[in-house]
Amino acid sequence: MPSALDLPSASQASPPAASRPAAHGWAGVGEQLAGRLARLDIHRAEDLVLHLPLRYEDETRLTPIAVARPGFPAQVEGEVVSCEVTLRPRRQLVARVRDASATLVARWLNFYPSQQKLLAVGSRVRLFGEVRGGFFGDEMVHPRVRRVEADEGLPEALTPVYPTTAGLGQGTLRKLIDRALASSPLDDLLPPAVCAALHLPSFADALRALHHPAPDADPVALEQREHPAWRRMKFEELLVQQLSLRRAYNARRARGAVSLQPRDELTAALLAQLPFRLTGAQARAATEIAVDLAAVHPMQRLLQGDVGSGKTIVAALAMLQAAENGYQAALMAPTEILAEQHWKKLAGWLTPLGLHVAWLSGSRRKREREAELERLRSGEVLLAVGTHALIEDPVTLPRLALAVVDEQHRFGVRQRLALREKGAAGAGGAGEGGPGLRPHMLMMSATPIPRTLAMTHYADLDVSILDELPPGRTPIRTRLVSDARRDEVVARLRTACREGRQAYWVCPLIEESEALQLQTALDTFETLTAALPDLRIGLLHGRLKADEKSATMAAFAAHELDVLVATTVIEVGVDVPNASLMVIEHAERFGLAQLHQLRGRVGRGSAESVCILLYAQPLSQTGRERLKVIYENTDGFEIARADLRIRGPGEFVGARQSGLPLLRYASLEDDVDLIEPARALAGQMLRDMPQAADRLMARWLGGREALLRA
Known part of the structure; x- marks a missing residue:
């Protein structure tokens, strides 16, 4: 479903190669290092600035060896009194480090000759790691080690630990990020009144607090991302998401589509012959869709309703509106069973009205299938139902004005796009990116979307909700x-x-x-x-x-x-x-x-x-x-809220299918109080501060806003 790219995440799928910057070297970064950074979705200095720590280590103080607590990380400093490679019980590097209070054993099961040289007897070193009880007393296994001078001072800030990848050490990342902080523009792009109302620090202050927190910074607030600096980053992230989605929504409304005016003849006949009456929710959704179809810009609407709420009849009324205007409508479902059920229902309702509903699936005989394809190609048949077979090359829908996708999250981004492009030769105009008209699109989902998700990841869509079940359904x-x-x-x-x-x-x-x-x-x-x-x-x-x-x-x-x-x-x-x-x-x-x-x-x-x-x-x-x-x-919305909490938004929205990387820092559960202010400010900035909005989106998205869900 079309939606602007959310903020990229190293844990999510990377953008398509055609849109992703190539891993060439850039200012101060060679090609090999650039390739490793690209695996973290870092392609420029601005991306380094926004590559925020996972956690922090306190290297601002030294702990005497004698009082280091087992099970907790500590930094100790002392003289190496012995260092040797032992072969039993396995080959390992073992060093003993002594300070004024006690001696500590340090062991490395995998090591380099350079480490052994670093731990020469008589040298002074600092070790950082977790102390634990060993066979020969307290020990550290695989601690971080570096040689120091006897009078060398301690760092003045907590040490950040960043998300990284193979071949890219923390030391290298820290140097790159510090250099980017010194060279990148960190000017504030938000209205001061908004920052004051939400108690947010400036952008520059927030970044410095996160990359180099002071020794007295609240470690719990930093670790749990509740520190004001974290809230500033989360708010900007949500704001950029809202700006991107709002722009995608406005861009679609600027395009052209076939205006499908409501005509009551066949619609009234269908409603009269149904063995049931529409629920209030069905009637409301059908009216919302009918108004959208009559507009001269393409509809992009999500019809969501709980299991059994009657989405199919609402889709049938929309498809009938296209047919009444002499245009084609196609419904695509992810499985053969679901597609066949839809076809049988639509055929049962619409065949008595004189409309043939084509059925396209891999199971049909070749002769029957080719006959249906020819009737669709000629425009004789206006309605089609099928599985992925609908988007295969031989299928041509020259007068396609409405594409309906059921269980839309089960289709990949290209599949949803391909159905819409089936109208490129006729009602759909010149296809995606061309000057012609585009088909309307109606997506359906039986998985209700929690409010926070609707306000963020689906904010670029118009949504109709079926919130009541037809009468006669038993609990x-x-x-x-x-x-x-x-x-x-x-x-x-x-x-x-x-x-x-x-x-x-x-x-x-x-x-x-x-x-x-x-x-x-x-x-x-x-x-x-x-x-x-x-x-x-x-x-x-x-x-x-x-x-x-x-x-x-x-x-x-x-x-x-x-x-x-x-x-x-x-x-x-x-x-x-x-x-x-x-x-x-x-x-x-x-x-x-x-x-x-x-x-x-x-x-x-x-x-x-x-x-x-x-x-x-x-x-x-x-x-x-x-x-x-x-x-x-039994309430689908309550179940969906729990599902979002348990699984997270990535699995819930089908990120792998949508091509949509997720928010890295903001949480839809913990930061709900920031979503509404971000929505309000997005509208204000696009209207009154377009240049600031451009710069903010460039800072976070780096030209990747063009990646839209289909």
Whole structure:
């Protein structure tokens, strides 16, 4: 989804090679060193200035050897009284250092000849490391060591420890950063009134406090990033994110798109024939989308709603608005099962209105597929549903005016972009970057987005929320059951099926993994078939051919199967109202979003539904926390907030799929009080201080703002 680049992180995927600066040498940095710095996403002096410490070490004081506390880092100074290479129990360098209070053993299991030379008997050295008890008394293993003169003074500031990479030592990084601090402009670009209101130090003072904190600086505030200097950096980081997102939003609104005016004929006919009435939330979202589609700039809207909230009918109304204007609309889903479910629903609703819905998937016969492609190419067919097959080269949508992407976080940046570019020859104009018109884009997600995430990573989108479920949906009861009580669960399943209901049994793997020792779908299928010979049991997993998956799902939907043993291919898109029991094997291994999605496969009819979470002991702390959250909550937004807290924003937004590096310093959980002021100031700066906004973004992004999510 289009969004300006957030702040780069060494732990996240690097920008695409075409946009990333080459690892050539730059002022005072040779090519080899530049290559190592590039692995940390450092390409210029300004990046060094913003490469902030992970933690600090206190080398401002010396500790007498006799009072150094085991288990704590300390700096000691003394004379080397012996140094030798021993061969037992393994080859190592062992030195003894003595001060006026005691003697300390220092050992290096891996060492260089230069270290041995440094520790010549009679030399005076300082050691920094953690003291621990050893066979011959207190010792330090692999301490940092350097030779000193007898009257050499101590540093006046805490020593920073930076994130680094192989071949790049702390000493080299410190020298480079100090040089960059001395040569880079550190002028303040924020309005003084904002800094005063938020109690933020100046940019220069904040950087100096973080790179060279005073000995009396609060170490806890520094370590936990609560120091005012850290808050200044976090605020600037959030502000730059907001500036970048706001600019991306404004740039899209300056482009052209086909204006799809609402026409009531087919829409009224569709609403009249539906066997249900739209909820208030569905009607509101449909109206918001209809207004966007009528605009002359491309819509970029996210439709989010909990499991079962009815997103498909809202998407159908949007696609119908395109068709009523004589333009094409395409819906892309990440899995064949989900795409086929969408196609069946859309075809059921729209075929009676005289509209053909093309179905593009790898499972269709070649002749049928080519016939559909030709009808789309000619513009005869206006609506299409498919998987990744929609973005393959032979597919041409010359009058594409609306692209719908379901479960958008499952698609990579290029895949989402490719669907939009399918309209390049017609309604989409000259394609990305060209002068023509662009298709509207509607993205859908069944994973509700917490407010802090919506205010930051999704701030460049318009959002519609389906916050109510259709009437008739029954609440789902959740049960936590130990794996030791499996027989009771099988008995419960037998009872439900004999009463005419159906059940899912979900497993995390297809084949046995020696590492995880998980129950598998194949094993479970065989076990249940033997234990329940009177029931019709089917098997569904990702390695089946597309037509086999489709046939199995059709049989289950037609109640030709009582139990469906499956992997997570049924996570989304499966809608069988008669299924009232969900058993999830090894639930502790699933993420919260998956558990919530799987639980939402039941509770779609009038019968009381139950989701049984089978777990194996011992439970990890994270596994226990996830199960507690899913057991206590059915509200998708509350589950999403907990998921964000447990996993962090990287996994939650699918950063690997979005091409979106995450915030390095600000935390969406701890720094929520800074988000709203950053949003407000971003608007003010773009309006009243555009040059300051440019310089601020250049400082943090270094020309990488052009990297947008698609």
